[in-house]
Amino acid sequence: MEFKSIFSVTGADHSDEDLTTAAGLCAEVGAHLSVLIIPPPLLLMLSPPPEWNTGRAQAIAVPNYRFQQIEKFSQDVTRMERRSADILKRLKAMSLSCDVDTDYCDPASLGEVARQRALCADLTIVGGDLLNDETLGPPVVNGCLFDSGKPVLIVPKGVKATLSPRRVLVGWDSRVEASRAVREALSILSAAKEVCVAMVDPKAQNNGKGAQSGADIAAYLTRHGARVSVDLLKSAGKSAGTVLTQHANDICADMMVMGAYGSRGLRERIFGGPPSWSFGKTTLPLFLAR
Numbered sequence: 001m002e003f004k005s006i007f008s009v010t011g012a013d014h015s016d017e018d019l020t021t022a023a024g025l026c027a028e029v030g031a032h033l034s035v036l037i038i039p040p041p042l043l044l045m046l047s048p049p050p051e052w053n054t055g056r057a058q059a060i061a062v063p064n065y066r067f068q069q070i071e072k073f074s075q076d077v078t079r080m081e082r083r084s085a086d087i088l089k090r091l092k093a094m095s096l097s098c099d100v101d102t103d104y105c106d107p108a109s110l111g112e113v114a115r116q117r118a119l120c121a122d123l124t125i126v127g128g129d130l131l132n133d134e135t136l137g138p139p140v141v142n143g144c145l146f147d148s149g150k151p152v153l154i155v156p157k158g159v160k161a162t163l164s165p166r167r168v169l170v171g172w173d174s175r176v177e178a179s180r181a182v183r184e185a186l187s188i189l190s191a192a193k194e195v196c197v198a199m200v201d202p203k204a205q206n207n208g209k210g211a212q213s214g215a216d217i218a219a220y221l222t223r224h225g226a227r228v229s230v231d232l233l234k235s236a237g238k239s240a241g242t243v244l245t246q247h248a249n250d251i252c253a254d255m256m257v258m259g260a261y262g263s264r265g266l267r268e269r270i271f272g273g274p275p276s277w278s279f280g281k282t283t284l285p286l287f288l289a290r
Contacts, residue, residue, distance in 0.1 A: 002187055003163060006031045007121035009114060009140050011133055012039040012080060018127030019087060021155050023094060025125060029163050032097040036117055037084060038136055039076045039104060076104075110136065114143035118150050128157020145260055146290050151184040152260075154286040161285040165254030167194045171244045172217055173202075177259025181289035182217065185257045188287070190225040197221070197230045198247050200240040248284060257287045 008022035019035065026033040080102045091098040105113045118124050124144040130137050131154070145152040155161040168189060172178050182189065189195050202213035214230035221228045233243050248256050 001122060001184055003029050003031050003122045005034065005121045005123075007034045007036070007117055007124045007144070008127070009036045009038060009117075009124075009130060009136070009144075010127075011129065011136050012037060012076070012083065014129040014133070017157065018125070018129045018155075019090075021127050021161055022125040023091060023096060025153075025161060025163055026096055026098075027094060031122070032099075033091060034117065034121060035087060035091075035098065035100045036114075037080060037087070037100065037102045038110070039080055039102065040135075107135065107139070110139035111143035111147065114140045115147045118144040118148040121150060124148075124150060124152045125155060125161075126152055127155050128159070131156065145288055149290060151181070151287060151289040154282065154288065156282055156284075159284060162254065163188060165192055165285075167196070167251060167253050168192045168255045168257060169244065169248040169251065169253040170195060170197045170217075170221075171240075171256060171258040172197050172199050172214060173240075173259075174217075175259055175261070177261055177290060179217075179259070181257050181259045181287065182221070184289045185287050186224055188255070189221060189257070193227065195221060195226045195228045196247075196251055196253065197228060198233055198244055199230070200233045200243050201235050202232055245282060253284060255285045255287055256282075260288045260290045 006022060006026050008018060010018050022033055022035070025031070084100050084102055088098065088100045091100070103113050114124075126137075126141055126144070130140060141152065144150065153161065153163075165188065168185075170178075170182060170189070172182075197214050197217055199214050213232055218228045218230050231247065233247055235243050244256065244258075
């Protein structure tokens with residue numbers, strides 16, 4: 001698939017690193033960039049008014065609390081308008097096709113807001129600042145990756161990403177999610193100088209043809225112009241994610257392509273630990289599809 005429309009989410013208090021990454025990728029492939037700015041949830045910023053028993057004290061406290069809310073909201077709106085204008089000006093200076101929007105949604109709606117935007121994009125870029133944001137990160141990734149059916153490129157903080165990698169590792173296990181990830185990444189894989197299909201503890205195929213593990217996906221990728229090799233790896237008691245990540249580092253891969261199997265399963269599969277917000281532990285861009 002060609003990437004003509006790319007989506008990026010940034011928090012109001014985030015640095016420009018995620019935006020710089022997304023803009024660079026769009027400039028690289030000539031794609032349109034859609035940026036969504038999410039401010040901090042208003043109602044989480046202020047403590048509720050004290051519960052005083054006397055009617056007079058409560059009559060004073062509640063209006064004052066509401067005034068603080070209104071004032072804080074007005075400040076957020078002004079700050080968002082300024083940041084939106086600055087981002088738009090910066091992207092226009094790069095001669096990028098782009099649009100910048102803000103959304104004052106409550107925390108429970110973040111995933112749905114992200115999903116709706118991701119539906120109309122070819123790829124969502126999730127950068128390091130968003131990964132490290134425990135409030136915005138999880139619902140945005142869940143909405144964009146697990147609920148939209150569209151691919152996501154995870155770019156950890158400080159990692160340089162490209163949509164034209166020279167060497168790509170494909171984590172393959174013959175599941176639908178892995179097949180979809182390969183399909184979504186075909187333009188990347190076909191243009192790469194080397195594609196390594198890696199399988200951890202592969203099971204023997206029962207197709208009656210005696211084909212070696214990985215032969216089918218290698219043939220498929222070869223028909224699309226990819227230069228493919230197949231590596232069969234042993235887990236030796238380690239998680240598949242740990243083995244694949246280590247192998248990617250060993251072959252100096254520029255990107256990993258994998259299927260996403262679900263929020264809990266994905267994190268345990270990739271990082272070999274309990275379900276936690278730990279995408280940032282990977283050291284190279286991770287192309288995922290559900």
